[in-house]
Amino acid sequence: MTDARRSHLESLISRVALGDRAAFDALYDATSAKLHAVCLSVLKDRPEAEETLQEVYIRIWQGAARYAANGLSPMTWLITIARNRSIDRLRARSARPPTAPEDAAAQVASGDPTPESATIAAQERRMLDECLAQLAAPQAGAVRAVYLEGFSYADLAEREGLPINTVRSWLRRSLLRLKDCVTQ
Amino acid sequence: MTPDTPLTPAEDDEVLAAELALGLLDGAVAEAAVARLSQDPGFARAVRGWQERLAGLAEGLTPVMAPARARQAIRERLGHARPPLANDPTARPAWWRGPAGWLAGLLAVAATVALLWQPGQPGPEAPMAPGAPVYQAQLSGADAVLQAAARIEGRDVRIALESGAAPEGRDWEVWWIGSEDATPVSMGVMPRDGEMRMTLPEGMEPSPLVRLALSDEPAGGSPTGQATGPVVAIAGLTAL
Numbered sequence: 001m002t003d004a005r006r007s008h009l010e011s012l013i014s015r016v017a018l019g020d021r022a023a024f025d026a027l028y029d030a031t032s033a034k035l036h037a038v039c040l041s042v043l044k045d046r047p048e049a050e051e052t053l054q055e056v057y058i059r060i061w062q063g064a065a066r067y068a069a070n071g072l073s074p075m076t077w078l079i080t081i082a083r084n085r086s087i088d089r090l091r092a093r094s095a096r097p098p099t100a101p102e103d104a105a106a107q108v109a110s111g112d113p114t115p116e117s118a119t120i121a122a123q124e125r126r127m128l129d130e131c132l133a134q135l136a137a138p139q140a141g142a143v144r145a146v147y148l149e150g151f152s153y154a155d156l157a158e159r160e161g162l163p164i165n166t167v168r169s170w171l172r173r174s175l176l177r178l179k180d181c182v183t184q
Numbered sequence: 185m186t187p188d189t190p191l192t193p194a195e196d197d198e199v200l201a202a203e204l205a206l207g208l209l210d211g212a213v214a215e216a217a218v219a220r221l222s223q224d225p226g227f228a229r230a231v232r233g234w235q236e237r238l239a240g241l242a243e244g245l246t247p248v249m250a251p252a253r254a255r256q257a258i259r260e261r262l263g264h265a266r267p268p269l270a271n272d273p274t275a276r277p278a279w280w281r282g283p284a285g286w287l288a289g290l291l292a293v294a295a296t297v298a299l300l301w302q303p304g305q306p307g308p309e310a311p312m313a314p315g316a317p318v319y320q321a322q323l324s325g326a327d328a329v330l331q332a333a334a335r336i337e338g339r340d341v342r343i344a345l346e347s348g349a350a351p352e353g354r355d356w357e358v359w360w361i362g363s364e365d366a367t368p369v370s371m372g373v374m375p376r377d378g379e380m381r382m383t384l385p386e387g388m389e390p391s392p393l394v395r396l397a398l399s400d401e402p403a404g405g406s407p408t409g410q411a412t413g414p415v416v417a418i419a420g421l422t423a424l
Contacts, residue, residue, distance in 0.1 A: 005386070021264055028255060030386045033247035033369065040248055040409035046373075047404065050254050057258045072232055076239040083242065087207050121233075125240035146206050147241045153208060175202045176195055182237055 009074035017064035024061060031075070032057070035082040042086035042150040052089050056082045073121055087150040124182040131181035139174040146171070201230035205238065248370040248409035252382055318424040321396050323417040330417055332356075332374065332398060336390045341371070343396070344379035356398040356416065357405045363393050373405040374398065394421045 009030065015023035035056055039049035059081055067077055132140040138160065145151040145159075156171065157164040191199065203209050204217045221228045259265035316338030323332040330348030334341065343358055350356045358380070359368035369388065372380060384390065399406075400413035 024264075025255075028258070029383050032255070033249045033385050034242070034245065036250040036254075037245040037248045037409050038242050040407075041242075041245055044407045046407060049409075050250055053250050053254055054258050054261065058261055061262055070232070072235060073239075075243065076236050079239045079242045080235050084207065121236035124233075124237045125243070128237060128240040129244075144241060146208065147238050148245070150207070171208075172191070172199045172203070175199055176191070179198060179202070179234075179237075 006074060009078075013060075013064050013067050013074055013077075016061060017067065024057075027060070028057060031078055034075075035078060038079055038082040038148075039086045041148045042083065042090055044149075048089060048093075049086070052086050053082070056085050059085065076121070083147070083150075090150045091152075127182040127184075128178075131178050134181060135174050135177060139170060142167075142171050143174060143178065197227060198230055201227060202234045205231050205234035246367045246369060246410060247385070247387075249372050249382060249385070251372045252380065317390065319390050319392075319394075319421040320424055321419040321421050323396060323398055323419045325398075325417045330356075330398070332417065334396050334419075334421075336384075336421065339384040339390075340381070341384060342379050342381045343371070343374065345374050345376065349376050350374075350400065353403050354413075355401055355403050355405055357401040357411070357413075359397040359399060359411060359415075360388055361395040361397060361418075362388065368397065368411060370406065370409055370411075371396075373401075390421055392421055392423060395419065396421070 009027070012023045012027040012030070016027060032053065036049060036053050039052045039056070040046070043049045043052060056078075060078065063081070067074075070077065072080070132143065135143070142151070142156050142160075145156065151159075153164050153168050153171070157167045160167055200209075200217055204214070204221075209217055217227075221231065256265065319334075319336040321334040323334070324330065325348055331346040332343060332348075333346055334343040336342075345356070356374040358371040358374055360371050361368045371382065374380065395418055397415050397418040399411045399415050401411070402413075406412050
């Protein structure tokens with residue numbers, strides 16, 4: 001994401017926080033296709049994804065005032081809302097006990113200097129694909145399945161035919177390796 | 185770090201932050217981690233760090249445009265637009281009984297219908313420049329039974345099926361192919377009647393390099409947002 005696009009989205013969100021409907025429309029135009037793709041990736045069902053997308057934008061309208069303080073880049077905030085709402089719905093579908101993917105971190109005010117964290121985030125994103133490629137294929141696939149398809153440890157264990165604790169242990173180590181790689 | 189050495193406390197915290205960001209925690213562990221967010225700024229920063237870096241995975245997804253009705257539904261749910269033909273709860277009861285009321289009622293219906301039919305109309309932020317470039321495309325199936333027409337003015341897109349509806353249980357899905365090697369972007373499912381209308385999002389710029397395609401998908405469109413069926417019609421944009 002370019003700096004220009006980032007600041008454009010930030011300014012739209014700050015206007016949405018003031019109740020600016022035109023800014024909300026413009027934010028929808030600029031981001032809804034991407035957020036819809038996130039909902040579809042997790043839910044794999046068009047009507048449910050569309051319904052979830054509506055909930056996501058209602059949450060964006062209602063939560064925009066708290067965005068500025070959380071220190072997340074605008075697309076991360078939007079994608080996180082879309083992903084978490086989709087996973088809520090996915091877990092409700094399977095009647096599994098709700099395991100909260102957390103919006104809470106986005107609600108906590110951050111003392112970080114935003115420009116610096118934005119630069120770091122942009123660098124880490126550029127490294128992400130390369131670093132995922134350095135993991136073994138099943139591990140990289142597991143990280144993608146968890147993030148993009150809402151897999152739980154139980155889902156991963158079933159797919160890999162391994163005990164949950166084994167899967168948990170190797171995914172945890174994979175996540176650490178990924179972080180070491182992207183923050184080098 | 186080998187698979188056998190236990191994680192250090194710092195590593196354990198880092199992974200816990202990742203698991204919270206990913207939604208992998210359950211029950212009491214999840215609750216404790218959420219509670220820690222407001223008490224431990226370092227931990228909250230680690231969770232945000234994971235949200236930032238993992239969001240890169242979603243940035244790689246092919247965008248899928250939502251149907252125009254989704255935006256209309258959001259506007260209605262937020263009270264930014266009235267549902268079609270809804271009563272106005274703020275109107276005084278006797279007011280609409282006179283002839284002026286009938287006229288106003290008709291106007292209100294006309295306005296609502298106009299709004300409903302033009303959900304993609306550019307808002308005040310995106311005024312249509314006079315003389316905005318206009319493109320069209322005529323999509324034909326191999327047997328020429330399937331015909332669809334697209335017209336793009338500025339960022340306003342209209343696509344209508346003229347003949348050759350999808351068979352029972354199937355739908356034609358509309359795709360935007362930005363260039364020779366670009367990943368197609370779904371523009372949604374072709375309505376059997378009437379036209380679909382939308383505003384192009386940022387990053388989708390009309391040009392003679394762009395092609396529109398229809399693919400054969402299960403009813404309601406590809407469940408994943410990625411094309412699954414064969415392309416039944418394709419055409420490039422022509423500048424008018």
